[in-house]
Amino acid sequence: MTNSIEDMKEAKAFLIIGSNTTEQHPIIGLNIRKAVREGARLIVVDPRSTDLARRADIHLSIDPGGNIALLNGLAHIILKEGWEDKEFIASRTEGFDEWRAVVEKYTPERVSEITGVPVERLYEAARLYATTKPAALVYAMGVTQHTSGHQGVQACANLQMLTGNMGIRGGGVNPLRGQNNVQGACDMGCLPDFFPGYQRVADDKAREKFAQAWGARFGDKPGLTIVEMLNAAEQGRLKALYVTGENPVMSDPDSQHVVHCLESLDFLVVQDIFLSETARLADVVLPAASFAEKAGTFTNTERRVQLIRPAIDPPGEARPDWEIVADLARRTLKALGHTPDGPYAGWDYTSPAQIMDEAAALTPIYGGIRHSRLENGGIQWPCPSPDHPGTPILHVGKFSRGLGKFNPVEYIPPAETPDDAYPLILTTGRRLEHYHTGTMTRRVAGLNKLAPEERVEINTEDAARLGIADGDWVVVESRRGRVKVRAAVGQRCKPGVVFMTFHFAEALGNVLTHTALDPVSKIPELKVAAVRVLRA
Amino acid sequence: MTITLTIDGKTVSVKEGATVLDAAKEAGVYIPTLCADEDLLPFGACRLCLVEVQGDRRPMLPSCTTPATDGMVVRTSSPIIDKTRRNVVELLLSDHPEDCLTCPQNNRCELQRVAAYVGVRTNRFRGEKHAYPIDDSNPFYRRDLDRCILCGKCVRTCDEIQQLGAINFAYRGFRTKIATVLDRPVATSTCESCGQCVDKCPVGALYPEAWLRYGLPAAETKTICAYCGVGCGLILQTRGNTVVGVRGDPDNPVNHGRTCVKGRFGYEFINHPDRLKKPLIKKDGAFVEATWDEALDLVAQRLASVVREHGPDAVALLTSAKCTNEENYLLQKYARGVLGTHNVDHCARL
Ligand code: SF4
Numbered sequence: 001m002t003n004s005i006e007d008m009k010e011a012k013a014f015l016i017i018g019s020n021t022t023e024q025h026p027i028i029g030l031n032i033r034k035a036v037r038e039g040a041r042l043i044v045v046d047p048r049s050t051d052l053a054r055r056a057d058i059h060l061s062i063d064p065g066g067n068i069a070l071l072n073g074l075a076h077i078i079l080k081e082g083w084e085d086k087e088f089i090a091s092r093t094e095g096f097d098e099w100r101a102v103v104e105k106y107t108p109e110r111v112s113e114i115t116g117v118p119v120e121r122l123y124e125a126a127r128l129y130a131t132t133k134p135a136a137l138v139y140a141m142g143v144t145q146h147t148s149g150h151q152g153v154q155a156c157a158n159l160q161m162l163t164g165n166m167g168i169r170g171g172g173v174n175p176l177r178g179q180n181n182v183q184g185a186c187d188m189g190c191l192p193d194f195f196p197g198y199q200r201v202a203d204d205k206a207r208e209k210f211a212q213a214w215g216a217r218f219g220d221k222p223g224l225t226i227v228e229m230l231n232a233a234e235q236g237r238l239k240a241l242y243v244t245g246e247n248p249v250m251s252d253p254d255s256q257h258v259v260h261c262l263e264s265l266d267f268l269v270v271q272d273i274f275l276s277e278t279a280r281l282a283d284v285v286l287p288a289a290s291f292a293e294k295a296g297t298f299t300n301t302e303r304r305v306q307l308i309r310p311a312i313d314p315p316g317e318a319r320p321d322w323e324i325v326a327d328l329a330r331r332t333l334k335a336l337g338h339t340p341d342g343p344y345a346g347w348d349y350t351s352p353a354q355i356m357d358e359a360a361a362l363t364p365i366y367g368g369i370r371h372s373r374l375e376n377g378g379i380q381w382p383c384p385s386p387d388h389p390g391t392p393i394l395h396v397g398k399f400s401r402g403l404g405k406f407n408p409v410e411y412i413p414p415a416e417t418p419d420d421a422y423p424l425i426l427t428t429g430r431r432l433e434h435y436h437t438g439t440m441t442r443r444v445a446g447l448n449k450l451a452p453e454e455r456v457e458i459n460t461e462d463a464a465r466l467g468i469a470d471g472d473w474v475v476v477e478s479r480r481g482r483v484k485v486r487a488a489v490g491q492r493c494k495p496g497v498v499f500m501t502f503h504f505a506e507a508l509g510n511v512l513t514h515t516a517l518d519p520v521s522k523i524p525e526l527k528v529a530a531v532r533v534l535r536a
Numbered sequence: 537m538t539i540t541l542t543i544d545g546k547t548v549s550v551k552e553g554a555t556v557l558d559a560a561k562e563a564g565v566y567i568p569t570l571c572a573d574e575d576l577l578p579f580g581a582c583r584l585c586l587v588e589v590q591g592d593r594r595p596m597l598p599s600c601t602t603p604a605t606d607g608m609v610v611r612t613s614s615p616i617i618d619k620t621r622r623n624v625v626e627l628l629l630s631d632h633p634e635d636c637l638t639c640p641q642n643n644r645c646e647l648q649r650v651a652a653y654v655g656v657r658t659n660r661f662r663g664e665k666h667a668y669p670i671d672d673s674n675p676f677y678r679r680d681l682d683r684c685i686l687c688g689k690c691v692r693t694c695d696e697i698q699q700l701g702a703i704n705f706a707y708r709g710f711r712t713k714i715a716t717v718l719d720r721p722v723a724t725s726t727c728e729s730c731g732q733c734v735d736k737c738p739v740g741a742l743y744p745e746a747w748l749r750y751g752l753p754a755a756e757t758k759t760i761c762a763y764c765g766v767g768c769g770l771i772l773q774t775r776g777n778t779v780v781g782v783r784g785d786p787d788n789p790v791n792h793g794r795t796c797v798k799g800r801f802g803y804e805f806i807n808h809p810d811r812l813k814k815p816l817i818k819k820d821g822a823f824v825e826a827t828w829d830e831a832l833d834l835v836a837q838r839l840a841s842v843v844r845e846h847g848p849d850a851v852a853l854l855t856s857a858k859c860t861n862e863e864n865y866l867l868q869k870y871a872r873g874v875l876g877t878h879n880v881d882h883c884a885r886l
């Protein structure tokens with residue numbers, strides 16, 4: 001997020017796109033509900049009638065895959081009516097004219113055609129959004145999990161620059177990160193193209209710095225992303241995979257394919273707190289400690305680094321992941337016959353605080369992070385030095401790259417569109433009571449009682465045509481697989497769209513989803529797959 | 537602007553807009569209340585927080601709704617205040633079960649504290665008592681309205697904090713109760729099971745189901761929620777090696793004590809019997825328990841031999857958005873620094 005959770009209180013308007021905030025990020029959802037009750041205006045872009053959509057001034061019920069067209073379309077109207085922030089554009093941005101040339105092609109009529117949103121509604125939304133300031137734009141996986149996801153993100157930033165909503169309290173581009181420490185895992189360089197702190201693998205200086213620090217040797221080409229790893233395994237190029245605390249069998253698209261890929265490996269190690277669907281396929285399983293049994297830090301969606309503390313001991317012989325990997329590293333170096341030499345080449349850690357000191361020394365945005373500074377409420381990065389208070393809002397007065405750049409982005413249809421054989425669009429997400437692949441929440445009896453099983457949400461109109469009643473067993477089929485599941489018939493999804501989650505192994509949305517990737521971000525298009533629904 | 541006043545002889549300064557009750561808290565003076573809460577708007581229902589303000593015509597004023605003013609002189613106790621408070625508490629007790637020792641709220645109960653403070657010694661108003669069935673429709677909390685004192689905290693919490701209004705006051709007079717729409721079991725209402733109201737209930741009318749199984753926690757540990765990216769501060773309550781409860785951390789700048797259903801109630805997985813307790817090695821298609829030495833040596837040797845035979849890029853690591861920053865740092869250091877590959881990723885995209 002460019003801004004802070006607390007700072008959202010200052011927003012006079014919100015544009016929520018591709019985020020079911022109340023269920024996925026409940027406490028931020030509460031803040032938005034409260035702001036709306038106290039007078040903030042709310043525009044929600046979602047194919048489903050979510051809690052916030054029902055509370056919205058304007059709900060743009062969009063066909064999945066149409067985000068870029070819609071955002072360009074709103075910009076088109078704002079420009080045509082002269083509602084843009086001319087001063088902000090002139091003093092803080094570049095590339096405006098090139099971008100404008102692209103946006104001009106997105107007439108309300110054309111956008112309405114692509115998105116299924118009526119022209120009048122587009123006008124209302126554009127007027128409301130451009131004339132209420134500050135306005136915060138909030139998005140989540142509904143923007144990124146498309147083959148054109150990275151352009152979707154740029155389209156969000158373009159709209160915020162056009163309306164002068166960057167670098168101010170109550171504004172900003174605010175992606176909500178899904179998992180508790182997905183932000184931190186990215187910050188710490190668990191990405192194939194970045195070292196910690198977003199220092200590029202392709203950058204000579206960065207490579208030199210880490211090679212020297214760790215006494216290590218590595219190539220200059222970025223590594224493989226998760227979906228690429230799986231394909232490489234299938235093709236025999238990847239021989240061994242070490243998985244910690246992830247469950248790709250359930251979380252990744254086309255799960256039958258994932259199983260096949262993992263089975264093609266020579267060696268699979270899984271480190272987890274439970275014997276997950278993925279761990280069952282492993283050659284070696286290592287028992288890890290849960291968050292309640294270890295110390296360390298998590299970084300939340302507003303870049304706040306916070307301390308976690310052990311409340312109990314791990315069960316049996318389970319150990320914290322940091323201990324396991326340090327131990328493994330020492331043994332691997334021995335097996336390889338390496339004795340690396342460098343100021344941070346060692347693996348003899350006695351505490352997570354000591355590991356953070358090392359990470360901070362090599363990661364400028366975490367440069368001032370020390371466990372001892374995090375006792376009261378944590379610190380938001382960038383925090384370059386031990387006396388720096390942290391940074392609640394990014395891009396104040398100046399973008400980190402200097403001028404904010406308008407990136408012209410074009411609408412690209414989803415990789416798979418409905419046709420006669422598969423006439424409905426499946427979109428996926430999560431529910432309030434469960435979490436991701438369910439390894440944790442499905443082991444909480446009360447959560448299972450509140451949400452015992454998967455239901456495919458289908459609109460009343462589609463259900464009537466297919467002869468399906470609420471609670472009926474149906475079969476959902478895509479080109480990748482089929483799932484038997486009960487139907488939830490109602491108005492939550494718009495006609496032509498059905499919805500499932502990936503919480504339930506026995507009725508898994510990801511058996512059906514498409515593996516097509518965004519070519520830049522490598523995010524799979526989990527939000528659009530063509531399916532058909534039949535009575536079971 | 538700051539306001540300076542005197543409470544029971546103590547001088548205290550507060551911000552403009554503070555109530556007399558706020559000022560008393562600031563001064564460290566206890567005023568009994570049952571319906572006031574820092575996170576909620578003043579309500580003035582329980583009639584316990586009465587004080588005397590010098591020069592005011594009225595003999596007693598509720599401190600929770602009376603604004604503090606400059607130069608005010610306040611007394612929190614007088615014969616008439618003490619007597620009124622005692623009457624209020626006795627009236628509450630006239631329709632309250634007398635089974636404190638077996639009540640789930642025992643030793644955490646505000647009514648107990650208030651009754652002890654005002655010194656109730658008899659119960660003169662024995663009268664009709666309610667006998668509502670316990671609502672156990674929600675798996676995480678119970679509603680035992682026989683213990684309800686109608687302070688309205690749960691109603692206001694659901695409305696003001698949760699922004700939902702799943703529950704409200706219903707009926708009149710002796711029949712007044714807190715109910716969902718149509719007075720149906722709470723699990724059939726719009727309730728989102730956040731447990732915020734349960735946390736606020738001063739008596740045993742709303743309590744976590746886990747309290748039926750566990751007594752008071754022995755220890756509390758501040759930490760951060762392991763579910764979503766909001767990063768709420770949680771306080772884990774433990775007895776020995778078992779997590780027996782969770783409450784929101786009131787001092788955390790992200791959530792200010794609030795949580796969702798997963799953060800507050802989704803902790804059972806931690807002590808679940810399915811937890812992995814020993815390393816496992818697959819032999820002939822079945823897992824066999826192993827020692828750490830066996831397992832880690834095997835992993836180290838296998839990965840090293842893949843690196844030697846096929847090059848570093850034949851190995852890959854999937855790290856975890858559930859692991860800490862320190863662990864993720866080490867995992868990618870292991871991939872790059874030890875194995876020599878940039879094949880490291882996690883589920884950021886999913
Ligand atoms: S648990 Fe939460 S949503 Fe349910 S009634 Fe209480 S405050 Fe309202």
Ligand code: SF4
Binds near residue numbers: 025026762768791797
């Ligand atoms: S309590 Fe709920 S909203 Fe807060 S971090 Fe946990 S899952 Fe997210």
